[in-house]
Amino acid sequence: MPQFFLNKRLIILLVSIIILVALIGFSLKQREELTWPEQFVKDTVGWAQTLVSRPAHYLAGFFENVQDLQNTYEENKTLKSKLNELAQLKANVQSLEDENAKLREIVDKQEALRDFESIQATVIGxxxxxxxxxxxxxxxxxxxVEANMAVITPTGLIGKVKNSRQLTATVQLLSxxxxxxxxxxxxLGDEKVYGQIEGFDKESEMLLLKKIPYEAKIEKGQLVQTSGLGGVFPSDLMIGTVEEVVPDEYGLTQTAYVKTSADFYDLEHVMVVKRTMTQPKLSDMMGEEEEKE
Structure with missing residues (x-):
């Protein structure tokens, strides 16, 4: 009797394995339509997934929307403060311009080093x-357009006109x-400090502002602009900001590394600047005077 039950169990196991293999083979067979049990299981599982996933998506979307609203609120708050600062700055600039115009009328001064006329141009080569x-x-x-005229973008100075032909001109970049x-x-600072842009450091991709007095206190982030004293460029043309200051090789002056405010890599539209104030002769600035008998 026990031997019979043992054989019976073995037979049932073998039959089950055969049925399982048959079902696996049947399920792997390419068919155009599913059987009704398969379709039932598939539909049931899909319905259950939908039932679970929709609330989960709604909940995740809700928290995401709350986070977006919070970020928007913070950005809006920051932008409002910037707009208030901009409005105040605009009012200050207008006040200074009016005051400057009145002072010019008092002293009968019509020209200034910062005055210039601009010529719009496009980079073609x-x-x-x-x-x-x-x-x-x-x-x-x-x-x-003439040689030595400054060339700028809305963000700052990029160079000067090297030579000019009838319809085109070559611009030499500060880099x-x-x-x-x-x-x-x-x-620019509490006290103005003067220097001279001489060269470009390729490794740091910054301009070299040399001949800065050794005792001058220069800090990172200070603005650098044209002085107008070179006899060619008008003053107040933005150049960039100070990133680092090091003593020169002899320790008599300092050199500042200046990060340009203009993007020299991507240049498309530029402005050629014509200084309105009379430019001094180069010989006069170098002290070369002609003696007249």
Whole structure:
């Protein structure tokens, strides 16, 4: 009797394995339609997934919307404070402009180093081999563009006109390796500090502001702009901000690394600046006077 039950169990196990293999083979077979048990199981599982996933998605979306609202509130608060500061700054600038105009009328002064006229131009050429040196613009001598005129973007100074033809002009960028490409500059602070832009450091991609007095206290973040004392550029053209200050090799002056405010890599629309105040002769600035008998 026990042997019979043992054989019976073995038979049931073998039959079960055969049925399982058959079902597996049947399920792996490519069919156009599912059987009703398979369809029932599939529909039941899909319905259960939908029942669970929808509330989960709604709950996750709710918390995400709350977070977005909180972020929007913080951004709105920050923007409102910036707008208030901008309005106050605009009012201060307008007040200073009115005051400046009245003072000019009092002293009968019509010109200033900051006054200039701008000529709109578009960059039409740039040599990949000299990407950081030169650009070609679509305005030339017929539009009033002359050599040594400053060239700027809305964010700051980028260089000067190297040469001008009738319809085009070549602009030498401040990032050029030409050591003769110099700009008289000033560092804004409690006291103005003057120096000279001489060269470009390729490793840090910053301008070198040299000949700063050794005793001058310069801090990171101070603004650098043209001084107007070089005889070519008008004053108050933004150049950049001070990133680092180091003593020169002899320890007599300091050199500041200046991060440019303009993006030299992507230049499309520029303005050529024509200084309205009379420019001094180079010989006069160098002390070379002609003797007259």
């Amino acid at each position: 740039r040599n990949p081999d000299r990407w950081n040196d030169l650009i070609i613009i679509n305005k030339g001598s017929t539009s009033g 050029s390796n030409d050591t003769t490409n110099r700009v008289s500059a000033e560092i």
